[in-house]
Amino acid sequence: MDRRTFLKNTALTVGALAARTAAGKAASANIGRGDRIVISNPYEKVDWNTTQRHKAALHLHTLQSDGFQMVEEVVRAYHRAGYTIISITDHDWNEPNRRIVGHWGPLPAEQATPYPRDPKPDNFPANPTWPWTDYATPGPADLGLVGIKGNELSYKHHINSYYNDYGLWHGTPGDQIGHKAPYRIVDAEGREIQEDDQLTAIGMKGGLGILCHPSISDEHAWWERKSLRWYIERYRLHSSDYLIGMEITNNVPAHQAYDEGLWDQLLARFMPERPIWGFGNDDMHDLRSANQTFNMLFLGALSDTGVRKAMETGQFCIYRSTKYINYMMPSVEFSDFPDLKAIKIDQDSETISIEAVNYDEIKWISAPASLEPVEDYRTSNQPWPLGTVVHRGNTLDLRAAPGLRRYVRAEIMRKDGDHIHRIFTNPFGIVKS
Ligand SMILES: [Zn+2]
Ligand SMILES: [Zn+2]
Structure with a gap:
C-alpha cells in the first residue's frame, strides 16, 4: 500500500478500536493532541x-x-x-x-x-x-x-x-x-x-x-x-x-x-x-x-x-x-x-512495563531512523539500519520517548x-x- 493508504488505514484502526473496546474507550477518553496510545498488544x-x-x-x-x-x-x-x-x-x-x-x-x-x-x-x-x-x-x-x-x-x-x-x-x-x-x-x-x-x-x-x-x-x-x-x-x-x-x-x-x-x-x-x-x-x-x-x-x-x-x-x-x-x-x-515475569500496559499513564529478574538491560526499540539500506544486502551482513533504541529501563513512558513511531518492541x-x-x-x- 502507498503512504496515503497506510495513514488512512492507521486512522481507521484507531477509530475502530476506540469504538469497539472498553480499552479503546478508556484510551480515546484520554487522547489529547500529541498523545500516543498502544493500539495492539x-x-x-x-x-x-x-x-x-x-x-x-x-x-x-x-x-x-x-x-x-x-x-x-x-x-x-x-x-x-x-x-x-x-x-x-x-x-x-x-x-x-x-x-x-x-x-x-x-x-x-x-x-x-x-x-x-x-x-x-x-x-x-x-x-x-x-x-x-x-x-x-x-x-x-x-x-x-x-x-x-x-x-x-x-x-x-x-x-x-x-x-x-x-x-x-x-x-x-x-x-x-x-x-x-x-x-x-x-x-x-x-x-x-x-x-x-x-x-x-x-x-x-x-x-x-x-x-x-x-x-x-x-x-x-x-x-x-x-x-x-x-x-x-x-x-x-x-x-x-x-x-x-x-x-x-x-x-x-x-x-x-x-x-x-x-x-x-x-x-x-x-x-x-x-x-x-x-x-x-x-x-x-x-x-x-x-x-x-x-x-x-x-x-x-x-x-x-x-x-x-x-x-x-x-x-x-x-x-x-x-x-x-x-x-x-x-x-x-x-x-x-x-x-520474564510480566509485561503490563497502562493506557492511562501511557506506559509499558516489563517485570523481570536476572537481567542486565531492557531496551525499547522503535522504527529505524532511516528506511534506506546503507550497504548492499547481497554482500553485507548489516545492510539495514536497525531500529532506534528509544529507552533503556523496565518502564517505557510513551510520552517521554522521542523517536517512537508506529511500534515498539523490547529486548531483555x-x-x-x-x-x-x-x-x-x-x-x-x-x-x-
Ligand atoms: Zn532453510
Ligand atoms: Zn531449515
Whole structure:
C-alpha cells in the first residue's frame, strides 16, 4: 500500500478500536493532541499470574531430509529438554537420507531411515514429516506435547509452512526437473512456481507460513538474498491471516543484525495494522550442535488451538542465546536466560512495563531512523539500519520517548562472559493521535 493508504488505514484502526473496546474507550477518553496510545498488544490476553510458559521448536530437520537424526531421536530429545510444542520441518525438496558428513547422500542403508514405509504418503517426498507415528515415533498426545504438521518449502526463498500438507518436488510427473541448484520447478502450464504461489497455497490450505533466515548468504548455490522491496511486496500481497511472520534469528550468529534490521525495516512500514511476528528458530540439523533459540508461548493451558492462536496473535517471546547446546545429552543445560515475569500496559499513564529478574538491560526499540539500506544486502551482513533504541529501563513512558513511531518492541538482555542471552518481545502497535 502507498503512504496515503497506510495513514488512512492507521486512522481507521484507531477509530475502530476506540469504538469497539472498553480499552479503546478508556484510551480515546484520554487522547489529547500529541498523545500516543498502544493500539495492539500481543500479550493483552495473558494473565501473568497464571499463564503457562511453553517452549516451541518450530524449525527442525531429521533424516527425512538433510538432518542427521531419526524423527524419534529428534522428538524425544526436544521433549526431554522441556519443549512442549514441536514442529518437524523437513525440506520439501529433499528425499530422505540426504546428509552425510563431508558430502551429500544417500546414506548407507544401515544408517538410513527406512521411513515412511510403503505405500508412501501422497506427495512423497515433498510431504510433511507427519504424522510422527508413520516414522516410528510416538504421537504428540502420547508424549503430552502439541505437534504441528510442518514443511520447509525450499524452492526459492525458504518458507516454513505449518498446519497443511503443501510441498513441491521437482520429480513430480509433468514438472521439469532442475537437477542443478538453484532448482526451478514449473506448473502444468510451464510457468515457474514462485514464492507467491507457495504462500497462496499455504493460505488456501488453511495453513500458516513464515519466511525463513533471510540472511543466508549468497555463497550457497541454492540461495539468493532478496531485496527489502521484495519483502515489502510479500507482506503487502499476503494477508497476516496466513503469512504471520518471519524468522528474526536462525543459526548464523554473525547474521543477526541482518535479520533483526530487516524486521525493524518491515515493522516501520507495516505496523500497527499489519503485524509481522518475529520467530526464533534453531533450524536444527544435528542434535549435537544446536543453537538455543526458541519461542516461548504464553498459554492458559497447552492445547492445539491455543498454540495456533498464540502463533497467529504473537502471544510469545523469542529466546536467543549465543551458547550452543547438545540436545543428545541426557540432561540439557539451557543458558541462564533473564526471567520474564510480566509485561503490563497502562493506557492511562501511557506506559509499558516489563517485570523481570536476572537481567542486565531492557531496551525499547522503535522504527529505524532511516528506511534506506546503507550497504548492499547481497554482500553485507548489516545492510539495514536497525531500529532506534528509544529507552533503556523496565518502564517505557510513551510520552517521554522521542523517536517512537508506529511500534515498539523490547529486548531483555543478560551478559554472561562472552555470551549474551536475550529475550525479544513481539511488537506493540503505537499511534499518535
Ligand atoms: Zn532453510
Ligand atoms: Zn531449515
